[in-house]
Amino acid sequence: MHQALFRSDNLLVRRSGARGGAVIITFGSYVTEPTLKRPGFAEEFLRRIGIDAIHVINRRNRWYQHPERAAALAAVAAAARGYDRTITYGSSMGGYAALRYAVACGADTAIALSPQFSADPQVVPWETRWQADVARTRFAELPFVGAEQQYVFYDPRVAPDARHAAMIAEVGGAMCIPVPYGGHPVGPLLVETGALQHAIRAIVAGTFDPVSVRQHIRRERHRSQHQHFALARHCAARHPETALRLLERAAEIEPESHILSARAVLLDTLGRSHEAAPLHLAALRRTPGNTHARISFAMHQEIMGDPAGAARSLREAATGRSGSMLLLVRVRQVRLWLRRHRLRVIDHWLERAIARSAGSRFHASIVRRIGEHVS
Structure with missing residues (x-):
């Protein structure tokens, strides 16, 4: 079942699934085509594991700095009332939103993959990615107030992501889970190893253990094409033949x-x-x-x-x-x-x-x- 809860030129809020014990609110990440006609972030995965979802879909890359943001979040919060657990979830720009807007959505938990603490040049002048999009964004960020529980998965070898994670942990008190050579974002590696599915189920159930998730990743990362891709990118300049072999192995996997x-x-x-x-x-x-x-x-x-x-x-x-x-x-x-x-x-x-x-x-x-x- 799909139900549109809010629509504007910039944002679409859509509910997916029948009412259950928990709901996950997802925020879309960086888009290459300006359209609202696409699935919500992780929509198929959440449908498959039987968790209700509310998807916030973005047309443009503005880190959700839209004048109608408050109205969209109010629609999300109204739809999420009555659930036992409310969790926000997103990757990169979507992870930024999952952390920043969890409280406004009425969520007790936020899950973010390779998020930014901010993209505002006044806050993070060292961030050099996506600057042409940032140039067209007028930031109106409120002080960071995080959900009661926050989980941040990131690659410590991606220097900007590590800096963002440190800021989130310092200001918001998040639990940060490093995923070495997961790249940006770390989601594909987590999905391919099965660690993400395991982590989300555990977070919903209240049994999440970061040590077991990291052990799971180490056990299964050999079958992740994304891990081989990330390793190849790290060694390509100095060891191109090694990088080629890693990419060949990645292509064999997928x-x-x-x-x-x-x-x-x-x-x-x-x-x-x-x-x-x-x-x-x-x-x-x-x-x-x-x-x-x-x-x-x-x-x-x-x-x-x-x-x-x-x-x-x-x-x-x-x-x-x-x-x-x-x-x-x-x-x-x-x-x-x-x-x-x-x-x-x-x-x-x-x-x-x-x-x-x-x-x-x-x-x-x-x-x-x-x-x-x-x-």
Whole structure:
């Protein structure tokens, strides 16, 4: 059963399932297409294990800083009354919302995977991800007041996520569960090992034990393609052949688009572009809307002497995109244009400027300024 509880141009609140003893309120995470016509976060999983859910679905990446936020949360709180347990749940931007709005939803517990404490540059000036989206967001955050119980799963080797987790623990008193080499976000690794299903059931039942969850992850991580992918990303620069083997193993477990594309990019880097070509195409066949895979294919086309094809691929990658994702494509388009018009000196200068910016404390503000004008 699906029931719409609230709808605006930015947000949709929808109930799923018949009334039971517990309800989980989910918040959508980062989206690549601005639409409300998609399933709620973890909707199929919660339906399968028989837990009622209320899904908050976002159209844009604004960290829920919408003028109608209070009305949407009031609709959620009204729908959640009468349950024995009310739990908020989300990943990354959705994890931010699960922590920040648990009390407003009437929840006693919050579960967050790789969340941000904040994305407001005034609060976390060191956060450099998603800055083109942040540039279009007007933050109106209230002081952090967390739920009675808060569980944060994060990868301590992803430096920004570790800093966010530390802030959440310090201000909100959350229990933080490190998941080494889980990447951002850690959800796929937790799902593939079965640890997430185990943890959510235990949290609902009030029997959660973080030590047993971490032991479970260590036991089962060998069968997680996401674990192999995260390890490959960590070692690719220094040990590309090892990274290739890890990505091959990941593809054997589950040949997802990002795995195939990462293998192809590494082969291009190693000068084995003829081996990379079928992997690029397979990645796009599997997930045509994967912007990163299409950008990578454009780079491959240029390597293979087809700059016109690369330009078409980048135009396709830009279609329907906005914010940080669109900025990434626009930078690639500018650099390709420079190379096609024999302006490689300017392209090299731009490459060095980007590298210097990425290592400076002004990087986030520079990207935000540029992001304000990307369309």
